[in-house]
Amino acid sequence: MTKQILMLIGWAVLIYVTYRLSVWAVRRYERSEPAEDPGAPGSEPGA
Amino acid sequence: MEVNDFMSVVDWSRAQFAMTAIYHWLFVPLTLGLGFIIAFMETIYYKTGDEFWKRTTKFWMRLFGINFAIGVATGIILEFEFGTNWSNYSHFVGDIFGAPLAIEGIMAFFMESTFIAIMFFGWNKVSKGFHLAATWLTAIGANLSALWILVANAWMQYPAGTAFSVETARNEMTSFWDVLLSPVAIDKFLHTTTSGYVLASVFVVGVSAWFLLRRRDRRMARCSMVIASVFGLVSAVFLAFTGDSSGVDIARTQPMKLAAMEAHYDGEHGAPLVAFGILRPEAGRTNNDDAFYWKIQIPKLLSVMSFHDADAFVPGINDLLDGNPEQGILSTREKIDRGRVAIGELAVYRDAKQRGDTAAMQAVIGKFDASTAEGRTFLDEYYRYFGYGYLSSPGQTVPDVPLVFYSFRVMVGAGIYFIALFAVLLVLLYRRTIEHRRWLLWVTLWSIPLAYIASQAGWIVAEVGRQPWVVQNLLPTVAAVSRIDAGSVMVTFFIFVALFTTLLIAEVMIMTRQIRIGPDKPEKK
Numbered sequence: 030m031t032k033q034i035l036m037l038i039g040w041a042v043l044i045y046v047t048y049r050l051s052v053w054a055v056r057r058y059e060r061s062e063p064a065e066d067p068g069a070p071g072s073e074p075g076a
Numbered sequence: 077m078e079v080n081d082f083m084s085v086v087d088w089s090r091a092q093f094a095m096t097a098i099y100h101w102l103f104v105p106l107t108l109g110l111g112f113i114i115a116f117m118e119t120i121y122y123k124t125g126d127e128f129w130k131r132t133t134k135f136w137m138r139l140f141g142i143n144f145a146i147g148v149a150t151g152i153i154l155e156f157e158f159g160t161n162w163s164n165y166s167h168f169v170g171d172i173f174g175a176p177l178a179i180e181g182i183m184a185f186f187m188e189s190t191f192i193a194i195m196f197f198g199w200n201k202v203s204k205g206f207h208l209a210a211t212w213l214t215a216i217g218a219n220l221s222a223l224w225i226l227v228a229n230a231w232m233q234y235p236a237g238t239a240f241s242v243e244t245a246r247n248e249m250t251s252f253w254d255v256l257l258s259p260v261a262i263d264k265f266l267h268t269t270t271s272g273y274v275l276a277s278v279f280v281v282g283v284s285a286w287f288l289l290r291r292r293d294r295r296m297a298r299c300s301m302v303i304a305s306v307f308g309l310v311s312a313v314f315l316a317f318t319g320d321s322s323g324v325d326i327a328r329t330q331p332m333k334l335a336a337m338e339a340h341y342d343g344e345h346g347a348p349l350v351a352f353g354i355l356r357p358e359a360g361r362t363n364n365d366d367a368f369y370w371k372i373q374i375p376k377l378l379s380v381m382s383f384h385d386a387d388a389f390v391p392g393i394n395d396l397l398d399g400n401p402e403q404g405i406l407s408t409r410e411k412i413d414r415g416r417v418a419i420g421e422l423a424v425y426r427d428a429k430q431r432g433d434t435a436a437m438q439a440v441i442g443k444f445d446a447s448t449a450e451g452r453t454f455l456d457e458y459y460r461y462f463g464y465g466y467l468s469s470p471g472q473t474v475p476d477v478p479l480v481f482y483s484f485r486v487m488v489g490a491g492i493y494f495i496a497l498f499a500v501l502l503v504l505l506y507r508r509t510i511e512h513r514r515w516l517l518w519v520t521l522w523s524i525p526l527a528y529i530a531s532q533a534g535w536i537v538a539e540v541g542r543q544p545w546v547v548q549n550l551l552p553t554v555a556a557v558s559r560i561d562a563g564s565v566m567v568t569f570f571i572f573v574a575l576f577t578t579l580l581i582a583e584v585m586i587m588t589r590q591i592r593i594g595p596d597k598p599e600k601k
Contacts, residue, residue: 030253030254030257032259033257033258033259033261033262034257036262036263036266037262037265040265040266040269043310043314044112046310047112047306047307047310047311048112048115048116048119050306050310051116051302051303051306051307052116052119052120054302054303054306054502055120055299055302055303055306056120058298058299058302058505058506059299061506
């Protein structure tokens with residue numbers, strides 16, 4: 030039963046870690062993102 | 077009632093429940109995963125104050141809301157079907173099954189429903205912090221809701237924390253914690269919710285790919301794709317681990333399901349896993365050699381996955397049907413006989429009660445009393461096969477092998493594909509070349525239906541694989557069904573098909589319209 034309790038706590042930790050990882054990944058992506066992607070086709074309507 | 081009519085009731089009731097569950101599961105997994113993706117996005121808005129993240133959050137929240145509303149409608153009907161179509165089941169195990177369902181309704185669903193109102197209508201009416209808390213609590217509430225439903229389902233696959241009462245002919249809960257924290261329940265919760273995260277991530281990257289293909293709202297699409305790819309990749313890897321854990325549970329508690337998943341007919345030590353194969357028709361499948369037209373095998377892998385031991389014995393369908401004394405496996409015929417002895421004791425008790433013979437009644441009660449040595453022996457040797465007593469032939473214990481075998485491979489194959497998809501998307505996003513790979517964007521968009529097919533395939537493995545049992549070894553479908561007219565179930569089946577199909581078409585139309593509208597435009601300063 031201890032294993033199952035640890036697994037439930039592990040689920041909560043997984044959500045938290047994934048949240049931190051997602052936020053870090055998107056911020057890193059945005060920091061290195063040029064205002065307009067020069068290599069990409071098309072424009073950014075509404076941006 | 078004729079036997080044929082009675083069988084029709086079972087078949088129609090199974091078909092109706094399966095159809096309702098399949099439709100319900102079209103909506104639920106997206107809710108489970110998208111709730112957290114939205115919470116991640118709103119947290120970034122809360123921390124940065126960047127209005128772009130508010131618009132992005134609100135866009136995905138709209139899709140979440142449409143999906144949630146229609147999902148609830150199908151879920152409520154499922155709960156009613158326990159009473160209408162499966163009243164014997166509800167009588168037999170209602171004391172146990174009812175508890176997690178009640179907690180789901182009172183705690184999780186109310187929590188989810190309360191905070192979802194704030195989430196949708198609370199923008200600019202409550203503080204940013206309170207709104208963010210409501211969004212997180214909606215996501216957590218949806219997952220807790222799934223926890224209780226899956227605890228109930230897991231109990232049917234592995235009935236723990238229960239005792240049979242002869243007086244009421246019902247199973248009664250002896251330990252709430254054994255029911256909640258059974259290994260099968262927790263593995264099922266983790267595996268199922270994580271599959272929802274993967275599906276929601278595929279949905280978000282797929283819809284984002286559509287925006288990139290249309291060359292509009294590109295920042296929203298790319299940022300959403302980054303978040304969903306990370307969430308999806310971590311979840312898909314975790315999904316593989318929880319799948320392994322579920323495999324061990326199945327090997328231990330539902331060996332026939334495992335044998336059907338692998339079309340494994342003859343038990344062996346160091347059993348190989350069939351990576352893929354084409355099955356012969358049923359009449360031609362009698363042993364491991366003639367079961368397939370062709371197959372690709374990985375040596376010893378089935379033993380490793382089932383028992384984490386390369387030389388472990390994995391029983392096959394033939395071992396479970398005919399028995400294998402060397403491995404201590406009883407034949408199904410023997411289990412049927414023992415089940416009938418246990419059922420017979422109930423008849424003895426009823427007769428004694430009618431006669432007012434208290435001594436005879438106490439004698440039967442003693443046989444089901446786990447606190448005595450005699451009771452433990454009877455429970456272990458006879459009552460554990462109680463459900464077999466309702467079966468007429470051993471062959472009834474074999475589920476639909478091809479359906480379970482192929483569904484399992486669709487589920488696992490799609491899971492591996494999604495890990496690769498999320499990894500490739502992340503690499504290309506960081507290299508800034510994602511928009512040059514238009515073929516990949518199309519592949520990503522068309523991966524959305526695959527995620528739904530894989531998710532349904534998982535449930536087919538879990539539910540078709542455990543047939544004929546409603547409660548493993550204790551209650552087969554034939555004994556669980558309501559004694560009602562097959563015609564009425566048939567009529568409601570088609571009514572539900574029409575209703576749910578209409579709901580599904582409505583959902584897809586409203587969703588696609590909202591996706592075409594896209595996120596709100598930034599306010600001009």
